[in-house]
Amino acid sequence: MLKELELNYAHLFESELLKEISQIAILKEVKEGEELIRIGQYLKSMPLLVEGAIKVLREDEEGFELLLYYLERGETCAMTLSCCTTNHKSKIRAEAETDSKLIMIPIEKMDEWLVNYKSWRNFVFNSYHERLNEVLETVDNIAFKKMDERLLSYLKRKAIHNNTNIISSTHQDIAYDLHTSRVVVSRLLKQLEKQNIIKLKRNHIEIIE
Amino acid sequence: MLKELELNYAHLFESELLKEISQIAILKEVKEGEELIRIGQYLKSMPLLVEGAIKVLREDEEGFELLLYYLERGETCAMTLSCCTTNHKSKIRAEAETDSKLIMIPIEKMDEWLVNYKSWRNFVFNSYHERLNEVLETVDNIAFKKMDERLLSYLKRKAIHNNTNIISSTHQDIAYDLHTSRVVVSRLLKQLEKQNIIKLKRNHIEIIE
């Protein structure tokens, strides 16, 4: 695990902290689609992502959902951090977007490291900053943009985080993430195809550069 | 200032920290409507609110805006914190909702206090937690609810933070905060009046209990 850590976090943490982490943390591997965090769950450890991508979603009482953001290697979930340190239930859902590897850090160490390692403080605050900004961008999207723009930026974001121009999703999948209906997605995708921005296939969508 | 501090933050901070704050911080008073933070501004100090209420808004490139949340006494703006510690430009706008008093803490102390005071760490993390959750509630509103619901919850929130059942806003003001048009607001307000939930007057709205 020390190797995984060094590969992704050496530029962020002192070697001493890296050693501490590797002594106490647990490596966790998850398959694509696997659920990592459920709404209402209490969280006891925070994840450092070393491989793959995690999608983080908001859900309302009726089970409708909305994609908030993706996590990439070298990042952690500030929401989890927030729930851990304040001992509140999770208000988001997280699942593996692709096969992923995570380093799980028990929450007890957090406070200690905050005191002892400046790099840890920086990391934690940067995480909050990044996550806040991502959520704000989500706000921008749903508040200021129309569905066609939202759809296109969704496809592009997804392409980046999956590292491919082929989006392997059904229209229904997309509709869930954007909180709209399948018919609307199909309609707007068709428009994008006519504008030569994407190509539609069964079960996947190709983004044209 | 020590008095103001003790009144609002004694239950949060050790007396030693209170003393430190009062030695270095500056008391700032703002009038209703005064702008505290502009988009793009670099921030050098973080505010502790001791009196009044601050409204925090998001703005897009075209100048459209959307209300994110209010700050109350005993709270700080995690966005500001975030921008301070990571030295990024502000991506939000803040203005006084009512006449307010703030204690401005220069950012240099932040890191030091994080190391030395557990109560400061708790305060900072609680602030992040609260602000994240407020933004998420805003996401819920715009993603999952229709304009009539949003309008009503806007009125109720505003009533709470202004501590009165009389909302002194024009329909246009409300339209800006919700990022919709004046006509839509007037239309929906009229509906609410017919349902006996509010009473409409010129320049203000009364919420019926």
Added chain:
DNA sequence: TTTTAAGCGTAACTATTGTTACGGATGCAT
């Protein structure tokens, strides 16, 4: 008092999004 500007109500219309319904295409299981 008269004038002016801001605030509000309403109608008529458009645009966007959501819903229902149905049929064809595709791929998988038997």
Added chain:
DNA sequence: ATGCATCCGTAACAATAGTTACGCTTAAAA
């Protein structure tokens, strides 16, 4: 190959939200 379920395209319609336009009311300014 046949049957079956999922996926997708499309039409028709409904609901919601945004736009334009205009006139009345009210408060403040001249």
